Structure formats: C-alpha cells, structure tokens
Amino acid sequence: MKTYIAVGVIALGTTAFAHSGVKDPDVMNRMMGMSEMAKQMKVLGAMAKGEQAFDAAAVDAALVRMAEEASYIPSLFEPKATDPKSEALPVIWNEFDTFEEHARALEKTSTALSGTVGTRADLGPAMKELGQACSACHSDYRQK
Ligand code: HEC
Structure with a gap:
C-alpha cells in the first residue's frame, strides 16, 4: 500500500512538474502556456550555447510554436482566475488591452523572426528580441 501511494505521488509530480499545488484550472492552463514558451526558448538557448547542433528548421519550429x-x-488570461501560487498581477484585468498588446507583440516578433535565423550567430540577437517581448509584459504584469 505504501509503495502504491509513493508511485502515485511520483506520477503526479511529473505531470504537474513546476505547478504542483496550483488548484485553479485556469491558472494552471495559463502557467502551462507560459511553460511551453519557456521550453521553446530553451531549445533556442541550447543551440545558441552549442549544447545542441544548430538546426534552422528546428529554430523555425520553435518560433512558430511560440507565436502560436x-x-x-x-x-x-481572460478568466480573472486567482490562485495562491499565481504570480499574475491583478492590474492585468484593469488594463487588458495593454496586456493583449504585449501578447500580440510577442506573437509578431516570433512570426517575423521565423525564417531569418540562418546561422548560430543569428540566434543571440533573435533570443534577445524574444526575451525583451517576454520581459516587457512580465515587468508590468508578473510579480518579481
Ligand atoms: C502578455 C504578457 C506576457 C508575455 C508576452 C509573456 N508572459 Fe510569461 N507570464 C505572464 C504572467 C502574467 C505570468 C504569471 C502567471 C501566473 O502565475 O498566474 C507569467 C508567467 C510565466 C512563467 C511562469 C509559469 C509558471 O509555471 O508559474 C514563465 C516560465 C513565463 N511566464 C515565461 C515566458 C516567456 C519565456 C515568454 C516569452 C517567450 C513570456 N513568458 C511572455 C505574462 C506574459
């Protein structure tokens, strides 16, 4: 019985990874969306650092995924959901237009960069641009 419980906990731990303890499903969903973008950034980062071979098609796939x-x-973020684990600032829902503009800016940046990263050297500037689009929103709408 003890073993059975332990296995269950491990399985839950891997599906919920960093978001364990989040109870609100809307908060969970938006965190998963953010994590998905962070995952794509890591793909780019690994290539930029040379940990992974440069692959222009994989870069474009990551950019398309990020834009999506x-x-x-x-x-x-439309549901004004809260959770003790959330880092979203309530001001998002007072300034939803501006918040949406930040999302669109990131979408545009990712789309515009797709097809332009031809060598590993192009990755640094591309990642800088993307990172700025992430932090432009985080700096106003996410707890530091
Ligand atoms: C339009 C605004 C906006 C943009 C653009 C944005 N984020 Fe976020 N991000 C947020 C907010 C708000 C939160 C906090 C959500 C919460 O805790 O409820 C967040 C949280 C996160 C988290 C933590 C998720 C978790 O598991 O708690 C990560 C990682 C993240 N963002 C990565 C990124 C990356 C990488 C980019 C750019 C590629 C990006 N974000 C672009 C608003 C944004």
Whole structure:
C-alpha cells in the first residue's frame, strides 16, 4: 500500500512538474502556456550555447510554436482566475488591452523572426528580441 501511494505521488509530480499545488484550472492552463514558451526558448538557448547542433528548421519550429502560444495568451488570461501560487498581477484585468498588446507583440516578433535565423550567430540577437517581448509584459504584469 505504501509503495502504491509513493508511485502515485511520483506520477503526479511529473505531470504537474513546476505547478504542483496550483488548484485553479485556469491558472494552471495559463502557467502551462507560459511553460511551453519557456521550453521553446530553451531549445533556442541550447543551440545558441552549442549544447545542441544548430538546426534552422528546428529554430523555425520553435518560433512558430511560440507565436502560436503567444496568440493564446489573451484567451488564457481572460478568466480573472486567482490562485495562491499565481504570480499574475491583478492590474492585468484593469488594463487588458495593454496586456493583449504585449501578447500580440510577442506573437509578431516570433512570426517575423521565423525564417531569418540562418546561422548560430543569428540566434543571440533573435533570443534577445524574444526575451525583451517576454520581459516587457512580465515587468508590468508578473510579480518579481
Ligand atoms: C502578455 C504578457 C506576457 C508575455 C508576452 C509573456 N508572459 Fe510569461 N507570464 C505572464 C504572467 C502574467 C505570468 C504569471 C502567471 C501566473 O502565475 O498566474 C507569467 C508567467 C510565466 C512563467 C511562469 C509559469 C509558471 O509555471 O508559474 C514563465 C516560465 C513565463 N511566464 C515565461 C515566458 C516567456 C519565456 C515568454 C516569452 C517567450 C513570456 N513568458 C511572455 C505574462 C506574459
């Protein structure tokens, strides 16, 4: 019985990874969306650092995926959901237009960069641009 419980906990731990303890499903969904974008950034980062071979097609796939996730941000945040684990600032829902603009800016940046990263050297500037689009929103709408 003890073993059975332990296995269950491990399985839950891997599906919920960093978000364990989040109870609100809307908050969980938007965190998953953010994590998906962070995952794509890591793919780019690994290539930029030379940990992974440069692959222009994989870069474009990551950029397309990021643009897609960015396009979901407004609907993911539409419910004014809260959770003790959330880092979202309530001001989001007073300034939803501006918040949405940040999401669109990231979507545009990712889309515009797709097809332009031809060598490993292009990755640094591309990641800088993307990172700025992330932090432009985080700096106003996410707890530091
Ligand atoms: C339009 C605004 C906006 C943009 C653009 C944005 N984020 Fe976020 N992000 C947020 C908010 C708000 C939260 C806090 C959500 C919460 O805790 O409820 C967050 C949380 C996160 C988290 C933590 C998720 C978790 O598990 O708690 C990560 C990682 C993250 N963002 C990565 C990124 C990356 C990488 C980018 C750019 C590629 C990005 N974000 C772009 C608003 C944004």
